[in-house]
Amino acid sequence: MQLERYRDHLTLHKLSGFAVHLFYITQYYDPKNMDSVKDHFQQLQWFEVFHWLQEEYREDLYCKQILKYMEEIGLDKTRTFLPQDIYAVQNLWKTLSMLDEYLDGKTAHCFTNLFGKPKQLGTRVTQLRYWNRYVIHNDQSDWKFVGCGFWMEHENYPEAF
Secondary structure, three states, X not given: OHHHXXXXXXXXXXXXXXXXXXXXXXXXXXXXXXXXXXXXXXXXXXXXXXXXXXXXXXXOHHHHHHHHHHHHOOOOXXXXXXXXXXXXXXXXXXXXXHHHHHHXXXXXXXXXXXXXXXXXXXXXXXXXXXXXXEEEEEEOOOOOEEEEEEEOOOOOOXXXX
């Protein structure tokens, strides 16, 4: 809806003889079909803007501050896989299997006796993706949960909690 309003606004200016262009910049891929202005519509992701500024205006004092801010809020994400990234993906299932060995069996048995049956395995991977933790957990009352597992924050190795 908002893009359509922008398109309509720019179309009026184009009919008046102005050169117009609509940039749609997002953090994540979000395709939009703007056929009526396709010659004047450009979709970008923030990391592309970051890399363009870095290549073209790296020495500009103002751009340095913009780049620094974009890094702070995570808009500088590279899309180039490094060797350590490939190595991590290749060993992901081995690592998850090792984490599961610690959490299942005796740990899960004690946890179940104390707090009830842990939630399904799928939530562990979701937690790893969004909260940097890999835990078994059980919801308690009043928006609280009890968990046992690994937090992956701020350390070279995960810590068990």
